[in-house]
Amino acid sequence: MSILIGFDIGGTNVKYMCTTDNFEFLEKGSFPTESEKGIDCIINKFLAIHHQVENKYEKKVLAIGIGCTGPIDIETGIIQNPYTLPGLENQIFRDKMEQKLGIKIYIDNDANTAHLGEISKNKILIHNSIMITFGTGIGCSIYINDNFLRVNGKKHPEIGHTIVSTSNTNEKCYCGKIHCAENILSGTALNRDSRKLFGMTPEQVFDNPNTKEKEIFVQNIKRALYEVVLQLSIIFEPEEIIIGGGLESFYSQYLIKDLKDKISSMLPVFGKTNIRTSLLKNEAGSFGAICTIIENQKRKEI
């Protein structure tokens, strides 16, 4: 038996999971990302987990999979994300880890790894699906005819900064726009806007939208989500769209029903896209990072 480790690097926390090479669960955990402390700091935390599990289970770690927020060039392994991972931008994480450990390290965007986790977990064979992750920012992974869509530089497709028609703020996103999806639907935006406008958490506003201003705030968010999902449905005709990420439970509780109703009302043209929340919830990224190891090794064998 060998051990596989999956790390899921988010803007705030790193989650990890360890399994055997037969996917038997061993353990999971998390620690603060603290990207601003630089690449050596986060690598040392990874090495500590690696050594800890090798000692605990008295087995070798075979390989490590990493899902990382933001654009990742999977060929060079370069992290291109100065916005949610300051301190790690333009770093070649993978090569540094491989040099230190002498084992294979596989890295991909965290939406792709979470999506791969969902595809691997879901027993129903789906050939075309999209996963949108809502957390500090918005991630997107598009799986078409059994392959992940990769754009220039083998990166994942970006939807976070596409245009929506509504906004709850006059503040610009770091992309320079006010009306972008991330500037209304990300956890950063939801918290910023609800606190600034009402001095409340987003949950408190959604639980009791008892003023016209609160109702507009809620409707703007529902509208922006519908626009993003509808456009993806029209362009790619996926069999399903999976909603996940750190805000999965918030979206599940307050937004998914309304979204499903709106998309279903487009029947029969666009209603064939099923919308569901992540089966793996906040473990999708770390489990999917382990699946990335298997996928890459299978590809190598072919």
Ligand SMILES: [Zn+2]
């Ligand atoms: Zn933006």
